[in-house]
Amino acid sequence: MAKKCLGVREDTGDPCKRPAGSRSDFCFAHRPQEGNEKILNLQHDPYHCPDDGQKLWYVPRLKLHRCGMCDGVLLNEKEIDPLVLESVLGLSKVAEEGLAVECPTCSTDSDLSDGKFALSNFAMEWGFAVQKSKYHSVYYCGVSNVGHCKVCGSTWFAGPGERDALGKNVGKERGFWRVQPGGSKIWGPLDMQQRLREERLRLVARKTEKRERMREKLCQHVDSNGERCNRRKTQKEGSEYCFKHRPK
Ligand SMILES: [Zn+2]
Ligand SMILES: [Zn+2]
Ligand SMILES: [Zn+2]
Ligand SMILES: [Zn+2]
Incomplete structure (x- = not known):
């Protein structure tokens, strides 16, 4: 199985996904990175x-x-x-x-x-x-x-x-x-x-x-599970509840 190239993308650092060349640890495109110590360190002392x-x-x-x-x-x-x-x-x-x-x-x-x-x-x-x-x-x-x-x-x-x-x-x-x-x-x-x-x-x-x-616009009713009603209050002046929960 071919070895993976040890090179990285120049602009993002993402590891290369191509296989390495036959006489190198790098693919053709990343051959110029061969002597780069920082890139070699990624393998040994990341x-x-x-x-x-x-x-x-x-x-x-x-x-x-x-x-x-x-x-x-x-x-x-x-x-x-x-x-x-x-x-x-x-x-x-x-x-x-x-x-x-x-x-x-x-x-x-x-x-x-x-x-x-x-x-x-x-x-x-x-x-x-x-x-x-x-x-x-x-x-x-x-x-x-x-x-x-x-x-x-x-x-x-x-x-x-x-x-x-x-x-x-x-x-x-x-x-x-x-x-x-x-x-x-x-x-x-x-x-x-x-x-x-x-x-x-x-x-x-x-x-x-x-x-x-x-x-403030929402109904004040809280149900038995502690969930607050998410309907709007009725339009009536001073109303704190929606049409469903308004006091009868
Ligand atoms: Zn590569
Ligand atoms: Zn992190
Ligand atoms: Zn330090
Ligand atoms: Zn309600």
Whole structure:
């Protein structure tokens, strides 16, 4: 049986599915990756996602590692833009120390895995609009953990999760750390962090308010299973119930 090519897609890091050539560990298209140490390391000493344990992929074109499961991104000391790092280190630290994860780089290079390489976590605001059609765009926003390792200088951008702060499905936009690690459109320098935070809180409050207003229009009846009736109240002034549950 033919060996599988050890190469990866240049733009996404997805492992190649083609068989390797007869005198190589790579297929014809990935032959140029043969000497790439990062790609060879994927076989011998892969890094693992600190959040879900998956092997991280290396993305040659972007010079970063990413998790194919949660879309988290790992940048080492040399790969990260110094200005981006400065911004990260200026963010507010996440308080819950119990939730700290280990540095993917250090925990690979060492057998001593006793929490010595815990990342310091920072809360990073992100927000961006995606044009869905000519007249319609959708704004996604949230706050995610960014971890920094003081030992080796690696930085881990945790995956944003399935849904944003407003409950919208982030779906295929989930890879934004990788599209623009440090891009000012998505999460920027510190002054932008404050604006993104205010916008997020404003939108979340507006959504809660809208939901409250909807609830106020609904019948107050609660059945024996604790389920609330989802019919509208009757039009009558001061009415708290729907036509079915109104007091006779
Ligand atoms: Zn290949
Ligand atoms: Zn992951
Ligand atoms: Zn480290
Ligand atoms: Zn009712």
